[in-house]
Amino acid sequence: MICSTLNLHKPSRRVRYRLRKPALCLALSVALLDGCRVGPTYNKPPAVGLAPEFKELGPASFKETDGWKAAQPGDQSLRGKWWESFIDLRLNALEEQINPSNQTLQTAEDDFRAARASIGLYRANEAPTLSVGPGVGALRDSANQPYFNAANANNGVGNFLLPLDLSYEVDLWGRIRRSVTAAKERAQASDADLENVRLSLHAELAIDYFNLRADDAQKKLLDDTVAAYTQALQLTQDRYNGGASPLSDVTQARAQLHTAEVQDSDVTIQRARYEHAIAVLTGQAPATLTLAPEPVTVNSPAIPAIISALPSQLLERRPDIASSERRMAAANEQIGIARAAFYPSLNLSAQVGLRGTSLVKLFSLPSRFFAVGPVLNQTLYDHGRRRAGSDIALAQYDATVANYRQTTLTAFQQVEDSLAALRVLEIEAEQQRASTEAAQQSLDLFRTRYEGGVDTYLQVVTSQTTALQNQRNDIEIIRRRLEASILLIKALGGGWTTAQLPKL
Numbered sequence: 001m002i003c004s005t006l007n008l009h010k011p012s013r014r015v016r017y018r019l020r021k022p023a024l025c026l027a028l029s030v031a032l033l034d035g036c037r038v039g040p041t042y043n044k045p046p047a048v049g050l051a052p053e054f055k056e057l058g059p060a061s062f063k064e065t066d067g068w069k070a071a072q073p074g075d076q077s078l079r080g081k082w083w084e085s086f087i088d089l090r091l092n093a094l095e096e097q098i099n100p101s102n103q104t105l106q107t108a109e110d111d112f113r114a115a116r117a118s119i120g121l122y123r124a125n126e127a128p129t130l131s132v133g134p135g136v137g138a139l140r141d142s143a144n145q146p147y148f149n150a151a152n153a154n155n156g157v158g159n160f161l162l163p164l165d166l167s168y169e170v171d172l173w174g175r176i177r178r179s180v181t182a183a184k185e186r187a188q189a190s191d192a193d194l195e196n197v198r199l200s201l202h203a204e205l206a207i208d209y210f211n212l213r214a215d216d217a218q219k220k221l222l223d224d225t226v227a228a229y230t231q232a233l234q235l236t237q238d239r240y241n242g243g244a245s246p247l248s249d250v251t252q253a254r255a256q257l258h259t260a261e262v263q264d265s266d267v268t269i270q271r272a273r274y275e276h277a278i279a280v281l282t283g284q285a286p287a288t289l290t291l292a293p294e295p296v297t298v299n300s301p302a303i304p305a306i307i308s309a310l311p312s313q314l315l316e317r318r319p320d321i322a323s324s325e326r327r328m329a330a331a332n333e334q335i336g337i338a339r340a341a342f343y344p345s346l347n348l349s350a351q352v353g354l355r356g357t358s359l360v361k362l363f364s365l366p367s368r369f370f371a372v373g374p375v376l377n378q379t380l381y382d383h384g385r386r387r388a389g390s391d392i393a394l395a396q397y398d399a400t401v402a403n404y405r406q407t408t409l410t411a412f413q414q415v416e417d418s419l420a421a422l423r424v425l426e427i428e429a430e431q432q433r434a435s436t437e438a439a440q441q442s443l444d445l446f447r448t449r450y451e452g453g454v455d456t457y458l459q460v461v462t463s464q465t466t467a468l469q470n471q472r473n474d475i476e477i478i479r480r481r482l483e484a485s486i487l488l489i490k491a492l493g494g495g496w497t498t499a500q501l502p503k504l
Helices: 013-034 060-064 082-086 089-095 103-126 175-241 247-281 319-340 385-451 457-491
Strands: 129-132 135-139 157-170 345-356 368-377
Touching: 082 089, 082 175, 089 175, 103 175, 175 247, 175 319, 175 457, 247 457, 319 385, 385 457
Parallel strands: none
Antiparallel strands: 129 157, 135 157, 157 345, 345 368
16 A cells, blocks of 8 residues: 655654654554465456357348347346246246256255355454353372472362453464455355256256157147048058958058057157156156146247357356356465465464352452463474465366366357257258148149059058158257257356356
């Protein structure tokens, strides 16, 4: 700290000395009580792989609508309840059950509570420690012990003690202050971990929910297909009975029907697994949750946020990146704590109390006692223990820097992957739609030609298989687009920012 004063008249040398002496005493007192701080000052290292913008710009539909645009104040930013953008009331109701009921989230909340409480544990070292230890005892010396003057023998004396002890470590080199700061930063990292778990659970629930709804759509398609194949089997049976078709047409129609029934049953297994997973995510036993079949009807929402959410801004949006950065800051404090061990420590201790040979004399004035004084400790030789501790702290800090940069690179990758998936899946959906229409036209044509006796039933079976596969692909692409939208929202932090970290 630099101070300046304005002197209208230059004082004499003796006066300057008198003015300087209290200032020196005050500065010395402040130094003893507050101390200085050894070790490096924390500066967040730059992230690696920081590009000026994302490579994948997302699907064209985002650019054509107001959904994908430069972020502006108002409604163009991701909200905490991002799942509401899918406009599915049942999904909204399930998502609301995660916060109060999910046990994995409860574990993360408990970890944060413990990390926050640890701040008080380290902060307690900033204040003196007071303790009291009353005691009662009796002592009688043996007259027969070696080298003992028998004239001093007695029949025993009582000893009543009521002491009050005070101890205080002066934080000369910032060890205690750095410990408190590191505890705060670890608590902030734990809070970011909590938000990352929360985001992951909400995203996992949304993905499982739309997988289940996609299976409902597959189930409805296969149920309709089984009904259509049953009618086709009846048609070939009637034609065979009338002598218009060979028996092979009947067997082919029957095989086609049974294949569709197998696919129908298999979808039921997958749906049950998703329903059970949703129950566990919402804190329920699988037996207590039943979701009525409802084929997926929603499309991928316009993602409200972020072509202006440049990679540099992503560092503020992801809770896992924030967690890595806070642990990096805490590791930096550990370097200062390790270096403080090279300097002497100053401890102030005091003891006051009463001591007497009986309760009657205990509270008399002559029974009082006290002891007070500072102790300065300096380790002279420890065979490299402190040096090793400092090296460990430096290595651990370097590891947190590498972890922070790797987490950042992974975040960039996840955003790019989701953007590429949405862009390509939009094109693929148009291609698949055209393929499905062509397959349906082909099926209608071959069915008409078979009924007219022009083609064999093998052509109908082949076109049925092709049409069904294309229809199932339509549903699968819808599911994949919904999943990619959810993963993009998760990769962008789900509306979370570092401004939500607690100020501890």
